[in-house]
Amino acid sequence: AQTVTQSQPEMSVQEAETVTLSCTYDTSENNYYLFWYKQPPSRQMILVIRQEAYKQQNATENRFSVNFQKAAKSFSLKISDSQLGDTAMYFCAFMRGVGGGSEKLVFGKGTKLTVNP
């Protein structure tokens, strides 16, 4: 079974600074996807960024980027120029790549990020 580990329950960062959230996972699969989801205090979970395991290039979305280390099974999220609106719970998630949309997501326990003014 796949597992996802987020070792930082809480983190804080000053506005405009850079912060990195850690995620490691365990799988014997070769074809899979990795995700970072954000859940602001209003509770609507939204996708931040996704990475296909077969792609060597790290995914980026504006101020969000990942460091995907497949051999080390590590998938960290870097947030640059942190903004107050980045305050949220961040969940790392894994999905096998074989079953299409019916594959379930396996989530880590989350990291609570607070951006301080």
Add this chain to the structure above:
Amino acid sequence: DVKVTQSSRYLVKRTGEKVFLECVQDMDHENMFWYRQDPGLGLRLIYFSYDVKMKEKGDIPEGYSVSREKKERFSLILESASTNQTSMYLCASIPQSGQGTQYFGPGTRLLVL
């Protein structure tokens, strides 16, 4: 934009009551999921459905059942609510070709007294 809605944001029920949580998506997605979110535990999958009238157990199905009579609607049922089912419940949907990006509803915070 994909929209996933849940019938209630907050719900208070008594122990032993039968509780229905409703989820509706408007994008004709085949797959729908119910998660439970608890502090320090992350999200855990209760049930999912990949088609009308089809369902699969997730990691923590005990004490729950589901119903999917129409493609757009996926209901979670607590047959006899207990205090340990006090939690946040999140619904999500994804098309069969969705490659993992699930769309979530706003969540229902359930308190069982």
